[in-house]
Amino acid sequence: MEKKISRRSFLKISGTVGTGAAVGLSTSTSKAKAAVRTEPKKIERIPSVCEQCFWRCGIIATVEDGKLVNIEGNPLHPNNRGKICARGNAGVALVYEKDRLKGPMIRVGERGSGKWREVSWNEALDYTAEKLKAVTNKYGVEANGLFAHGASGYFATDLYSFWGSPNSAAPSFAQCKGSRDVGYELTYGENMGSPERLDLANAKVITLIGSALGENIHTGQIIDFTDGLANGAQVIAVDPRFSTAASKAKWWLPIKPGTDTALVLAWINEIINKKGYDENFVRNSTTGFSELTDHVKEFTPEWAEKITEIPANVIRETAKAMMDAKPAVLVHPGRHVAWYGNDVQRARAVAILSAILGIWGQKGGYFLKSEFPASYNALDIPAAPTPKRQRVDGAGYRFPLASTEEGLTQELVKATLSQKPYPIKSWMVFGQNIFNSIPAKRDTRKAIDNLDFYVVVDVRPTEPTWYADVILPEDTYLERYDTLMTVTGWYKQYVSLRQPVIKRVHNTKPGWWIAKELGKRLGLSAYYPYNDYEDVIRYQLRDSGISFTKLKRDGVITFPAKPFLEPGESYQFKTSDKKVHLYSKELKDLGFDPIPVYEPVNDPGKGYFRLVYGMMPVHSHGKTESNPWLNTLISEPHLWINEIIGKSMGLKNDEEVIVENQDGIRSDKIKILMTPGMRPDAVFLPHGFGGNDRGLLDYTKRNISDNNLISKYTVDPISGGTGLRVNFVRLIKDEQPLSPTVEVSMTGVSAKKVSGVQQEEEQNKTFNIQPKKKASAIKEGC
């Protein structure tokens, strides 16, 4: 019996003993032990799937007497193999987070006043349906817009398609990986999926273009990346910032932001010139190689040096490393690629570089997609109606290759703002912080004023929740079922199950239930022939050969995959002619460049810096900053700025400044982090913090969100993806804009070499010295 006492309960008992210790230690201790013997705790271990981010790791929850006490990685799950990141571990604190949305509410004050009354689910859903129907009666069903994200967001997307509104959008496309997927589909006929199909563990050279692996934590990818490092992989880190990945890299290429395509074109030029490409693959599996060769002829490393500020010899050296390592060389396709609004072409350039290195289906390269050995029963429901009007976001027509499944969030906002091509009069925001993910937050805020009705479904309140007419609180991922998660494009195939691990803590409901109940009230009962989503999963699996009981018990069922080609085996690409399109006739026909060209970027101008942003390893998007276990690790972002530049402006580390962008939009005070590991023409602000979450959140009271400063954006004409790295900012102290008094150039770059201890000590002594001369002196040092 004693052995069953968990560490936790033991500690709790000792705590009780402690308070009574003044009376008599020995007796109370034995009393406590006796108490435990008579009341053993009921301990359950239940597998499920994490949703602190969208990598979807397998987890095992430990539940003691109905209370969630711990989460660990599921060793059976290929995504994470028993490991789990900080956020995954902190799921426990999410469930019991005091700022959660705890019951349905209807607004009573002015919109934005923060006054609601608590209502029953019936009242909230009846009211919501009534309002949505009123919009539909007046303006048509298409006047209802939806922003959905996350695994349960699918239920909302389905609801809107059953209903007949084409106007739903998710940030996962236009603000994330959309342009990458389009670029890869144009080249290979298929995209890189999620988890990305990368054999990082076996790669000999790993090229990361702005991919900050290590700060961007996707567990399985980091497991493979660090295994790759341990296996001796050389990393080429292309980043204006000295990222964690750069700290592991053989080469850090502090590229001038926005010029990545020029670098990739120069690499292609060098590899073709030196005949370092995979001749067999290029001959048998690609089309357009001669056009490509002609196209890149002028894009020499010397040409690229002028643009990228990466010396030609470093471009040659890194190109050689890739040629020598092929096919075990990975050029990471990236994930969040919404940078400059010409991102499809950059993704194409990366895809082409990877293609000529012949890494498709090779060990240390890109994995193949496998054939999933089971098929699921489909629910017997009517087909969704064809929408009567075309979508307002232009996906599929104004933006010919945009995904019509995920849509374009920023275009839905624009249409709501202009009420064109036709009125959008209601929004449902389902599991998405639209103020922190969609650029031009002011537009998003203003668009809300044009709505007759605005409902938010979420787990915890965020800034946009503040304006909601109705709040429908959702279960956390630990309290609900979601759709089956099936992955085929990896080293293993699997299906995994998210299931509730505890009884819900508050008066919340799962996403599937909210969608179903709203559906019924909107006259869509035929689409919801079930009461319990568990029954749907059982039915889906019934004839698949996959046991629901086993899936529930183990959390995941894996199947072997065929990730690599056999020697000599050729691959039938899913393009029109089954070949890789180095030259894209499809793009040509649409009026775009058939082979990527570099489009010049603007310079920030005097006193301004380009604003770049990225992830911190302990936070996901805007959804974890109020988690007390994560907030204690990183509670606010620091603005990274080049040390010499910062010092020339009289700044000190941790000093607070206000950041103002080109449109005069200001942040609240943000702390400074000065480092030689930042390009002089850019500043870096971690994403996922801040906003004006008035009243609802304990943790964020300051407007320090990167997205607040991203008031300007460009749009990729091919995919509709947004370009977010086009904003310039300056720093304000004591109401005065600061201006650097030195010029710093990074063209003195050479390969990062490991230095001796002695040298290190000397560097520590010297790096604080303030530059006295301009440019030339600094070239050496920085």
Add this chain to the structure above:
Amino acid sequence: MSKYAMVIDMDRCIACHACEVACRSHYDVPVPYYRNWVHDLRPEGVYPDIKKVSYVGLCNHCDDAPCVKACPTGATYKRKDGVVVVDKDLCIGCGLCIEACPYGARYIDPVKEKVDKCDFCIDRVEQGVEPACVATCIASARIFGDIDDPNSKVSQLIASGAQPNVSSKVNVGPNIYYLDSHNHFPVVQAAFPPKIPNMPTPQKMWTKVLRPLFWLAIGGSFLGQLAAFSTQLFKGESDIKE
């Protein structure tokens, strides 16, 4: 006999902080305290030789542990397997061990009013399960094992050059070792050198241990009197006699 130790592979660590949160979760460590930590340093150096380093730390389970010597009640002791533990029943929360620790590995739990720190998850280890921080480590940067076994991975890594965080001034036989091939460890040692143990003086023994105990006794006796008096007041003298 086993002697437990841990190696931190700095080449693999990507400073994700998973270990820190796993530990918090396993032991209900109240925010903002921690039993293990990842301290991220600003990327520093002279371009292009820049280092971005994080200090991964926990109790060093020292062979010559100053905390053991500092503890006035014997609550902190070193087990035969090398693990330094705190017997919560004996701990009086005086905090002398906290001042003695060169690594800042101890804190007083404000709820339990006891000292707490890493115990290498000895309950798990005894059941054949890895410590929680090791189990969750995405980068496999934490390696736990028995250094009495020359074939263990920790023994091999120490033989291959993993080093403890000691200085010319402080070496109390720590059992956490750091593996590093990028010269990151000297940065950690410079930023977080082991502190010279601040051992109890007679003065401190009086202010932190004896005086509080004295007042506790006085207070206890007063409270006892008060309790007896009030019971008497409400229930009458006869009830007390029973």
